[in-house]
Amino acid sequence: MLFRTLIASTFLITASATAADFSKDSKAKSWRLYGEEKAKFSGKVVDLLCELAGDCADNCGNGHRNLGIVRAADNKLITVLKNRQSSFNGGTEDLLPYCNKNVDVDGLMIGDDDVVKAKFYQVQLIRVTGEEKWNKTTRWTKRWKAKNPEAKGKGAWFRRDPRVKKQIAATGYFGLGHDFDKKYAAENE
Amino acid sequence: MSAPSILRSLFAATFVAATTLSSTAIAVTEAKVVEVKGEMIDTWCYFSGVMGDTDATRGTSHHTCALWCAAGGIPVGLRTDDGEVYMVLKFEGEDALEETDTMMEIQSDIITARGKHYLRDGVNYIVVEKVVANDGITYMSHEDYDFVPPFAKPKKKK
Incomplete structure (x- = not known):
């Protein structure tokens, strides 16, 4: 047993x-x-x-x-x-x-x-x-729209998001400043 | 094998199995104070491979995507040079990880952070109490990867 x-x-x-x-x-x-x-x-x-x-x-x-x-x-x-x-x-x-x-x-x-x-x-x-x-x-984008009525418009949310836009405006797409972005773009056209 | 030895083996196996089960049932949440240096990363792209390998999903090439992910509420991590990743739970006095500009401002930066480290089920977590140093963005991954993903590249203004 x-x-x-x-x-x-x-x-x-x-x-x-x-x-x-x-x-x-x-x-x-x-x-x-x-x-x-x-x-x-x-x-x-x-x-x-x-x-x-x-x-x-x-x-x-x-x-x-x-x-x-x-x-x-x-x-x-x-x-x-x-x-x-x-x-x-x-x-x-x-x-x-x-x-x-x-x-x-x-x-x-x-x-x-x-x-x-x-x-x-x-x-x-x-x-x-x-x-x-x-x-x-799929709640995220609905909540984002409700929280960001000023970001209304066409295109993906991440291209209109105020916080993303603020940071890119401050330090550019690579995070190293706008002059760096411009120089890279000119050299890689 | 004799009946007594089978019985002993079964007792031993039962003990080992029960010990294993009970140890997995107890959460390891004791904190240790640590100081770690690493890059602030977007953990989804880094671990999932959805945008490429782990070198492509860090540094300058992936900076814009890291901003998108941080704004989207994807957990931010601190990746050390030896590849350990600490999931950031709280950051230097901030409570709202998803809503503060701080988490946007430090994406892709190499920071030295002091704080409480928790390890559970193989995942490192950190409560960053103090940023001891910030070296800024130093990994120039765009030299190898351009923009990751490619649609992060800014459109030419007409």
Whole structure:
């Protein structure tokens, strides 16, 4: 009896400790990125600063802090770098409505850096755990439009963004000043 | 193998597996004070390869794209010369990482930062309490890569 119990418990514990296959049933779209792996999992949305340092803020910092997900299956802290939009948008705006809630997410784990032996996450779909309907992570540009009504116009947001324009006006496209940009342009026409 | 030795092996395996599981369940969040020198980078382009390799997605060539990504709320990192990347959680008195001009102004700069370092699940995080030095932008990657991505190149004024 003891023998059978030990075999069963060993099997269960080692199975839990072994890395799970998070790609199972994932509907994430490939972006052909470094080390890309589809990953669908459940976890809790957290403010990284709060989770790591105990420096917590109301509503996970109201969009001003980097957010992540503590994965339920293995308690790993997953740092979210990106939403599903293709124009330089982070993941915070799409995670914020789920601050400190348990969610299901679907997306891509990325990264195969030689030095940094960890992966990061692009969240493509999200829902509160237990709900049926998935939500696409496309809140960023809507929030940007609401925050920047003066930047109304045609073209991509990043060409109209006041903060980007201010910095390029100050130090140029290479960050080394406008004279440097002009000289490079003249030499590379 | 005799029954007692199988039993001993199973006890050992159970202990090792249980220890492994419990160690992964405990978050390592103890902070260490560090001083690190490195380049302020856009972590998405750097890790994902979406814009090219890790040399192309730093320095002057990628500076405009780094501004776009910082404004877009993509986490900023500090990359040291030996390739370690520290995810910046907070920066010298600032609270709102995505909304301050500071994070825009220091993109691609080589800084020496003193602060609290947290390591969890293989990822380095840093709360930058003091910028000890700022050497500005020194990696002239445009000499090899021009603009990354190419559409970051400013259009000629008509």
